[in-house]
Amino acid sequence: MSAVIQLKVAPQPSRYDFEDQLRRRGMDLPPLAVDTLQVNITKLCNQVCRHCHVDASPARTEMLSPEGVAKCLEILERHPQIRNLDLTGGAPELHPQFDEFVERAVALGRHVMVRHNLTVQLDGHPVTKASKEYLPAFFARNRVEVISSLPYYQAYFTDAQRGSGVFGKSMEAMKRLNAVGYGVEGSGLVLNLVYNPVGPYLPAPQAELEAAYRRELKDKFGLSFNGLYTMTNMPINRFKLHLDKSGQYEAYMDKLLAAFNPAAAAGVMCRSLVSVGHDGRIYDCDFNQMLDLRALGAGGKPLSIFDFDYDQVVKRAIRFDDHCLGCTAGAGSSCGGATA
Amino acid sequence: MSNYYESEDLKKFGAIGEHAKGLADDFFKYYGSVTGTDGALTKREKALIALAVSHAQKCPYCIDAYTTQCLETGANPEQMMEAVHVAAAMMAGITLVHSVQMQNHLKKLVL
Numbered sequence: 001m002s003a004v005i006q007l008k009v010a011p012q013p014s015r016y017d018f019e020d021q022l023r024r025r026g027m028d029l030p031p032l033a034v035d036t037l038q039v040n041i042t043k044l045c046n047q048v049c050r051h052c053h054v055d056a057s058p059a060r061t062e063m064l065s066p067e068g069v070a071k072c073l074e075i076l077e078r079h080p081q082i083r084n085l086d087l088t089g090g091a092p093e094l095h096p097q098f099d100e101f102v103e104r105a106v107a108l109g110r111h112v113m114v115r116h117n118l119t120v121q122l123d124g125h126p127v128t129k130a131s132k133e134y135l136p137a138f139f140a141r142n143r144v145e146v147i148s149s150l151p152y153y154q155a156y157f158t159d160a161q162r163g164s165g166v167f168g169k170s171m172e173a174m175k176r177l178n179a180v181g182y183g184v185e186g187s188g189l190v191l192n193l194v195y196n197p198v199g200p201y202l203p204a205p206q207a208e209l210e211a212a213y214r215r216e217l218k219d220k221f222g223l224s225f226n227g228l229y230t231m232t233n234m235p236i237n238r239f240k241l242h243l244d245k246s247g248q249y250e251a252y253m254d255k256l257l258a259a260f261n262p263a264a265a266a267g268v269m270c271r272s273l274v275s276v277g278h279d280g281r282i283y284d285c286d287f288n289q290m291l292d293l294r295a296l297g298a299g300g301k302p303l304s305i306f307d308f309d310y311d312q313v314v315k316r317a318i319r320f321d322d323h324c325l326g327c328t329a330g331a332g333s334s335c336g337g338a339t340a
Numbered sequence: 341m342s343n344y345y346e347s348e349d350l351k352k353f354g355a356i357g358e359h360a361k362g363l364a365d366d367f368f369k370y371y372g373s374v375t376g377t378d379g380a381l382t383k384r385e386k387a388l389i390a391l392a393v394s395h396a397q398k399c400p401y402c403i404d405a406y407t408t409q410c411l412e413t414g415a416n417p418e419q420m421m422e423a424v425h426v427a428a429a430m431m432a433g434i435t436l437v438h439s440v441q442m443q444n445h446l447k448k449l450v451l
Contacts, residue, residue: 154416197411204414208384212414 016253016322021260029271031314034079036273038086038335039064039072040286041098043278045090046123049149049162051196051239053290056090058126062278069097071280071305076108079310086273086335088115088286093132094125106142113145118173119166133176140180140189147229147335148174149194153216157198174223183225194337196231200243200252202259202330203230206338229337232256234287234326256325264332267339270318280305284318286335287326293319350401375409384413391420392427 013020022029043060045052064072076082085105092098092114105112116135124131139146148170151158155167174183174191181187195209203209210228217223233239235252243249270284274295282303283289294302296319297312332339357364375386387409394402410420 152416154418156417199411201408201411204384204412208382209414 014322016257016325018320018322018324018328021257021325021328022265022320025262027262027265029265029268029318029320031316031318032271034082034272034274034310034313036084036086037072037076037082037276038088038273038286039276040088040090040278040289041069041092041095041101042090044094044126045117046094046120046126047091047117047163047166049238050242051161051198051233053234053237053239053287054090055237055290060090062090063095064097064276064278064280066097068276068278068280068305069101071308072276073101073104073108075305075308076105076110080109081310082110084111084113084273086113086115091117091120093120093135099138102138102142102144106144111145112142113147114139116146116148117162118148118150118170119162121173121176122169136176136180136182139177140182143189145190145192146177146182147192147194149196150174150213151196151198153213153220161196161198171221171223174217174225175221178223183223185224191225192227192229193225194229194231196233200233200248200255202255203232203333203338206230206331227337229335230331230333231335231337232326232329232333234323236287236323237290253322253325256329259329260325261328261330261332261340263340264330264338265328267332267334268324268327269334269336269339273335274303274313276305282308282313284316287323288319288321291321291323293321295319345400347400347404350404353401382413384410384415387413388415388419388423392423395424396427396431 040054041064043054043056043062044058045054045056045060046058048057072085076085087098087101089095093116095101102112102114116139120132121135122133124133138144149162150170151161158167158170159165177191178184181189183189183191193213195203195206195213197203206228209230213225213228217225235243235249235256240249243252270288273285275283275286275289277283277289281289282295282305283293284295288295295313295316297303297309297316303313303316327333327339330340354364354368356367375383375390377383379386381389387406390402391406391410394406407420
């Protein structure tokens with residue numbers, strides 16, 4: 001009879017260990033506050049973008065339950081220090097309670113941001129086929145801040161990332177937003193655009209790109225907007241799959257590591273927001289949510305909206321992993337754009 | 341190594357400091373100042389010039405590096421392709437203008 005010897009091999013530390021970068025610089029990144037509740041209310045989307053970290057598509061069915069919506073509103077009501085509600089997805093407008101959620105949060109005096117992909121206005125609901133053409137007027141009535149992805153001011157990059165024909169539809173949707181006052185000076189209705197690279201490279205400087213977008217969109221399409229946020233692609237899910245398949249993962253991670261910027265690290269968004277999943281679980285950010293890295297409270301207990309305790313949330317230790325290098329490279333990256 | 345111009349070799353650019361560190365340090369400082377900062381020209385304009393030179397000099401390392409640099413400074417494929425056409429037009433012009441020398445010599449040789 002042969003004896004089988006079980007060898008336990010210690011896992012090798014990652015070359016891209018984010019916390020090691022912090023330790024080397026004597027940095028600690030505790031939460032500062034929770035001023036934004038970012039809620040991923042559905043993974044359903046009318047688009048299938050090649051870089052999507054949510055893996056959203058018309059085939060996804062995950063939705064925040066009515067109890068979850070009610071609990072988020074209760075949290076906002078009980079905690080006035082959480083000033084912002086940031087609704088994302090998928091396409092958040094495809095959630096059956098989207099309109100109600102927005103209206104009730106606005107009634108509570110909260111600033112509501114919607115991550116609006118533009119094309120849903122024209123495509124409508126991919127399952128029920130319900131029209132979403134009312135959205136510009138609805139947004140305007142509730143004075144929602146609209147934040148929309150537009151990877152470039154030309155069709156080539158935009159369609160490569162977001163699908164054939166998306167650029168043309170995005171221009172039409174922006175026209176409809178401009179028509180109700182979004183992005184128009186003096187209206188107070190804010191339309192911010194989001195740029196992210198269409199491959200494994202870092203964004204150009206935010207201010208320069210914003211100026212180019214403003215000039216090109218005005219000259220070629222007669223469109224206007226308020227600000228441009230540059231975001232870096234996170235090496236997770238669909239984008240990581242692309243990096244792996246094309247043999248570019250290590251080169252991209254090396255690029256992010258080489259560009260580590262302590263000033264960008266100090267401004268990472270997980271220090272001032274929490275991300276809520278469709279099941280009510282709380283995460284440090286939308287990326288951790290997609291990796292199922294749950295935010296942990298006292299005693300390592302996973303945090304949830306269903307037993308929300310603000311003190312525990314703000315005293316948690318943020319969970320970092322290799323992908324966090326995406327938020328700290330170069331000028332930094334967050335849901336509000338560059339951080340340094 | 342089985343081929344010239346291995347793409348992995350681009351990462352070894354710093355190795356030019358071997359046996360001549362001081363000179364390499366001077367070069368990289370100069371190179372960084374010229375290409376890596378905004379000056380009278382923006383970094384984007386410099387990247388487009390460098391992309392054109394990369395093609396004219398047929399350097400695959402530089403073509404890879406400056407294609408990325410063009411994207412990271414906000415250039416688009418139309419601008420990049422136009423920069424390559426500038427290089428191509430210059431190369432064609434440089435070739436053709438030398439025909440003046442050929443014609444001069446031709447005139448000398450023909451009775």
